[in-house]
Amino acid sequence: MAQAMKIAIVDDEKDMRQSISQWLALSGFDTETFSSAEDALKSVGADYPGVVVSDIKMPGMDGMQFLKRLMSVDSGLPVIMITGHGDVPMAVEAMRVGAFDFLEKPFNPDRMTELAKKATSSRRLTLDNRALRRELGDGTTLMKKLVGSSPVMERLREDILDLGQADGHVLIDGETGTGKTLVAHALHAVGANPGRKFVVFSCASLDEENLGKRLFGPMEEGGQIQLVEEARGGTLVLEDIDALPQAVQGRLLNWINDQGTPPETRIFAISNLRQQGKSCEDVLRPDLYYRLASMKITLPPLRARGEDVLTLFQRFAEQYADEYGCDAPEIGAQEAAQLLQAPWPGNIRQVINVAERAVLQNRRGTGTIASLLMAEDEAAQPAMTTEGKPLKEYVEAFERMLIDNTMRRHKGSIAAVMEELCLPRRTLNEKMAKYGLQRADYL
Template sequence: MSRTMKIAIVDDEQDMRQSISQWLALSGFDTETFASAEEALKVLGADYPGIVVSDIKMPGMDGMTFLKRLMSVDSSLPVIMITGHGDVPMAVEAMRIGAYDFLEKPFNPDRMTELAKRASQTRRLTLDNRALRRELSDGTVLMKKLIGSSPVMERLREDILDLGQADGHVLIDGETGTGKTLIAHALHAVGPRAGRKFVALSCAAFDEDTLGAKLFGPAAEDGGLPLVEEARGGTLCLEDIEALPQALQARLLTFINDQGIPPETRIIGVSNLQEQDKTCEDMLRPDLYYRLAAMKITPPPLRSRGEDILTLFTRMSEQFAEEYGCDAPEISAQEAAQLLQAPWPGNVRQLINVAERAVLQNRRGTGSIASLLMSDNEETQPVMTTEGKPLKEYVEAFERMLIDNTMRRHKGSIVSVMEELCLPRRTLNEKMAKYGLSRADYL
């Protein structure tokens, strides 16, 4: 999500600190100033959410020593050095140590802003990648991403926890957009291999020779290990496993058989087969298929998840509304029914796209949920699922979504929710208990 990056300005001259701070603040940055490197080091840690602008010539700890200290704390932290005339060789040395760039006094303020923007983009990407890596190694975080209280999702989470603790290889198949890659990461993160490597490769992304070299060797020119070696002791996730050529299927089976029981390295095959009248079983040699499919997970399609559809839509639209700096759309009972009835051929991935477009439509004050659902399907009329549902189910799903949204908006304030929904406290408590909603989740 979009966020303002900080800029730490370190300079012993007060006028210089203030002028740089004022200029960058006008450019939209959140600035903080420090009169010395020692003072700045008390604040600047490994995950500092921004960049640093520092003078080189300072009393006490100079800029070069300061830079070395920062690089020892976080070598990816962008540091822009400011140097006086004649100190360019020193600035070049700073670049060698790890500085992002340098500016020579007197510098053009616009040049400073442009440099700060580029450095901030680099920093944002670094921090996002770190956060993603932490998420992908944290089983608790990953399980929370599998949103939904429907029975099929409860069973899916139980299956992940059970199979995550097991030693056998796993096959994950099912429709596109159902979160199969997320499930593969979760299986690794909740099991005994969580602290070891998770190595992923798409079998559809390379020709047979390249794929064979990446998987089994010889070692790459850059000195990297074949993936079966890199993943040793951890998990090797093969996406699009149905695209693995027959000769490589034989080599993979040999690798599996040579490991014995329990296997040192777990193989997770992810099938994304889109062809009609064909299954992953048709594409893999039987002995390999049955070695993998002994433990199998098939995530449920979105259309079978009932009111999870509304929960997911609400969460996604709130996230996009925050990102775009606008209000999330309020869903009417009719629109809730349309969301519940849609076939969702693209599953959760499609729902995320619809939620984002709904937020953008709402920001412009145009469009409708029905138009978005129609544009995502070939038919010219809104598409409904083949299995109808009783009106009572639609009403209850909408009611749960309405209470959930209102509780979330008022951060668990029962009084505010009672006033907005015109409900007596006893009725609200009964409905929250009926729908499994707890006030503690909103505080």
């Protein structure tokens, strides 16, 4: 759910700050008022979940001093300055210091609302990006995003921990939608220097001439810095490495060779060719391929991950249910079997789409999961299945999902789970041990 934005109104004139607060409150904003900059600084700091509206002329710390203090604490905080008649030069100086915009008294209230909307939208984007950067820099958080208890996922997490600590380049391949870029983030985050630069670029985004310039230069005056310099000392992720033209492959190989061993900048090369029945080895020059593939990770398709699909579907469904303010659909034995049998050509990305649509149709009280799976492939027949599995496997997968969901809903309360599932303590303990479920994970 989106974070609610606040507006801090700072003005020594009581009538002015109250009138601004009232108008913005009527426009749907959450406001708080302060009679001085000193008071405001006690509440408005780095990552403040909102924006600031401040008068320039105030006793004690004036608006300009206040603005400079705010910019030193959080340069991404939008501050709207209010100026009196004749203070426009000061307002221009405020913009130079870092103010978001300014209003000259007497100002149009609708203009205030318009600026507040723009400022809060900008602030929300800034905070979301910061949260994402923190998350991508946290190896523990990222590893938790690699959901699944299947043997192939256990091996994948082990490979990430091992290769993340290494120095060499890594080739990451797998079908579309399996989470290759997420794995690249995780490799960087669990490495020895997760705080170093992390740059992601798609080799399919530009033509040959511009691709070479973007990677290695020379760039036009005043243009972007070349990617090899932008990522220097960190990690350069090259998505769609198989789209790299031969000439650019040669330049990349020379750049890699010039770095020496260990390389100053690691390359994580990502390929989607596996889905097309090919590999990077088929399209990259051999010397480049073997430099990039000295370490390799192949992500498993969802159809090879067994009951992980139930865990993923339930997690995404709960997230969307929270976002849309409704209940997640209940998964019975038949629905669990249908999810397990589906081939999932779009892998995790497809599960996300189906989970969201399942939540929306559950909110309306119509539709089934089977119909959603059918809609994902117009050519599919009602029994859209992969290779069949023994009934015992379906039963066990459903049983594990049911216990897992109930444990999470009751936050690890064994008594509550026993009562809801009508299981004696010993039976519940045996089943949790069988499925690798630990009470501590739910507390």
